[in-house]
Amino acid sequence: MPPIQNEDTCALGAKRVKRLGYGAMQLAGPGVFGPPRDRDGALAVLREAVASGVDHIDTSDFYGPHITNQLIREALSPYPDDLTLVTKVGARRGEDASWIRADSDAELESAVLDNLRNLGLDALDVVNLRVMLGVHGPQEGSIAQPLSALVKLQQRGLVRHIGLSNVTPAQVEEGRRLCDIVCVQNQYNLAHRHDDALIDALARDGIAYVPYFPLGGFSPLQSATLTEVAQRVGATSMQVAIAWLLQRSPNILVIPGTSSVAHLRENLAAGGLRLPEDELRALDGIAGNAA
Numbered sequence: 001m002p003p004i005q006n007e008d009t010c011a012l013g014a015k016r017v018k019r020l021g022y023g024a025m026q027l028a029g030p031g032v033f034g035p036p037r038d039r040d041g042a043l044a045v046l047r048e049a050v051a052s053g054v055d056h057i058d059t060s061d062f063y064g065p066h067i068t069n070q071l072i073r074e075a076l077s078p079y080p081d082d083l084t085l086v087t088k089v090g091a092r093r094g095e096d097a098s099w100i101r102a103d104s105d106a107e108l109e110s111a112v113l114d115n116l117r118n119l120g121l122d123a124l125d126v127v128n129l130r131v132m133l134g135v136h137g138p139q140e141g142s143i144a145q146p147l148s149a150l151v152k153l154q155q156r157g158l159v160r161h162i163g164l165s166n167v168t169p170a171q172v173e174e175g176r177r178l179c180d181i182v183c184v185q186n187q188y189n190l191a192h193r194h195d196d197a198l199i200d201a202l203a204r205d206g207i208a209y210v211p212y213f214p215l216g217g218f219s220p221l222q223s224a225t226l227t228e229v230a231q232r233v234g235a236t237s238m239q240v241a242i243a244w245l246l247q248r249s250p251n252i253l254v255i256p257g258t259s260s261v262a263h264l265r266e267n268l269a270a271g272g273l274r275l276p277e278d279e280l281r282a283l284d285g286i287a288g289n290a291a
Helices: 039-051 067-076 105-119 144-155 169-178 196-204 220-233 237-248 261-272 277-284
Strands: 009-012 015-018 056-058 084-089 091-093 099-101 124-130 159-165 181-187 208-212
Touching (some): 039 067, 039 261, 067 105, 084 105, 105 124, 105 144, 124 144, 124 181, 144 159, 144 169, 169 181, 169 196, 196 208, 220 277, 237 261
Parallel strands (some): 056 084, 084 124, 124 159, 159 181, 181 208
Antiparallel strands (some): 091 099
16 A cells, blocks of 8 residues: 555654554454454554554553553564554553543553553653543543653653643643643544644644544534535545544644554545635534534
8 A cells, every 4th residue: 555645744752753643442342342353454454554654553551451552562563663652541441341540650650561561662652641530521620640650650761752631721731831741632523623722722832632533423414514525525524524634733643543454544545635625614614513
């Protein structure tokens, strides 16, 4: 497969990465729990992503748990020099596949060590602190304690750069007073535009914003608008959603996930899709129709 068409890059820690990467969450089993239905297929997706030019993979040891990182190591180690692996800590999985807050000093150290072991690394490129004050979305509250613990792990050389996930603008400000923050990872898409001002503020300071769920939370009306635009430009709805994110701001890094090589190829092809102004206006109107 030819390299991804979108060669725009953005700073992420010490490196610049292509703005279209890959999110590995879907490589685990149903509900991001347990092994994949097709292990060989999961390995093939990872290898195809890197062969296609992807140099930014998002993962976590609580995907599976452990499964996704183990797949990444098996498929890609020894890693290419230009590959940036971004992982997350701050949660763990219950035996019933529940998501449980796990951000004490001891839990964060254990999580970092687990990620290092399962990825086969001596230091993690970027670690996002997944804030679990609200499981299903950001909730106000101080993040000083867990972030300070992560900074100590950075000082020990186990973590190179720190990011934040599932956070409010106030928490981003608090975090930036404690350490350098290289990225923020929140839910954001055509229908969920709560972070518009935050994205713009981060862009001014050269900090990456990494949205997840590019098609999550759409109503039938919103989906119809997206489908109509996709038909007019000759693309899939997911490709249009990805292209819109890439055109939204130069600091946005998109990490669409899939467990299918065919869908991976479709997603990466969105890097070469340039939406015209009239279609961008139609898509921008989706947020105004949100329930």
